Amino acid sequence: MTAQLIDGNALSKQLRAEVATRAAALTARGVKPGLAVVLVGENPASQVYVRNKVKACEDAGMHSVLEKYADTMTEAELLARVDALNNDPSIHGILVQLPLPKGIDAHKVIEAIAPEKDVDGFHVASAGALMVGQEGFKPCTPYGCMKMLEFIGVDPKGKHAVVIGRSNIVGKPMAMLLLQANATVTVCHSATPDLAHFTRQADIVVAAVGKRNVLTADMVKPGAVVLDVGMNRTEEGKLCGDVDFDGVKEVASWITPVPGGVGPMTITMLLVNTIESAERAAA
Numbered sequence: 001m002t003a004q005l006i007d008g009n010a011l012s013k014q015l016r017a018e019v020a021t022r023a024a025a026l027t028a029r030g031v032k033p034g035l036a037v038v039l040v041g042e043n044p045a046s047q048v049y050v051r052n053k054v055k056a057c058e059d060a061g062m063h064s065v066l067e068k069y070a071d072t073m074t075e076a077e078l079l080a081r082v083d084a085l086n087n088d089p090s091i092h093g094i095l096v097q098l099p100l101p102k103g104i105d106a107h108k109v110i111e112a113i114a115p116e117k118d119v120d121g122f123h124v125a126s127a128g129a130l131m132v133g134q135e136g137f138k139p140c141t142p143y144g145c146m147k148m149l150e151f152i153g154v155d156p157k158g159k160h161a162v163v164i165g166r167s168n169i170v171g172k173p174m175a176m177l178l179l180q181a182n183a184t185v186t187v188c189h190s191a192t193p194d195l196a197h198f199t200r201q202a203d204i205v206v207a208a209v210g211k212r213n214v215l216t217a218d219m220v221k222p223g224a225v226v227l228d229v230g231m232n233r234t235e236e237g238k239l240c241g242d243v244d245f246d247g248v249k250e251v252a253s254w255i256t257p258v259p260g261g262v263g264p265m266t267i268t269m270l271l272v273n274t275i276e277s278a279e280r281a282a283a
């Protein structure tokens, strides 16, 4: 069996076109949707991510502000900037890029963002809303994974989903979203003694560890759907995920490639959350 590819670029293009239509409609009513992206320090990966986020915003016809600060910025100074953005009516989404430099408490900064502008979905209020099934912003990467399942017509209801990884950004919210969609969910992590025992039972596997070859062909049930959130590099510097793509694609029914799978969906769902926030503010 050779798996079908879940094309994150194609789905992103479709969803971003919908966002652009909504952005144009709001702009025509005098409300231009706005996203503020705050970057502190010189992390090279973060520089690329924020540039891509700002560009995607502009391509969708939304207003974006990129605020870059030196890593000498203090926590108090950053909190003051977040406060100013909370009170800026032209800004509907605030994203503080992580990781933050040493000496700045990321939790404190995220909690300072107004929950109605928390388009990353990282605020405890957003996490809590997800936990209890209330309305709130969903973290972009797991939200994008759910959209991919919908796109390929796979309903998680009644399926066994195994999430590998328990981060606050991906693993935990992913498990919550799958649970909300009526899947039976198992969360595996670094202290899981026999990972393959669980993954072999899975109809849906989401790999979100940040380590190459965490999931190999022998660990996958024939016909499973495999979503790869990993973003790693081979020794030769080639981009790769957490999944042994070449092996697993021979066993799975659907699989996301890296690059071109989950990656573009993260930014797409950020745009979706931002337009949603702007629409709520304009209502």
Ligand code: GUN
Residues within 6 Å of the ligand: 095, 096, 097, 098, 099, 120, 140, 266
């Ligand atoms: N760092 C890595 N991924 C993300 C993300 O989705 N949002 C923010 N704010 N920081 C990140």
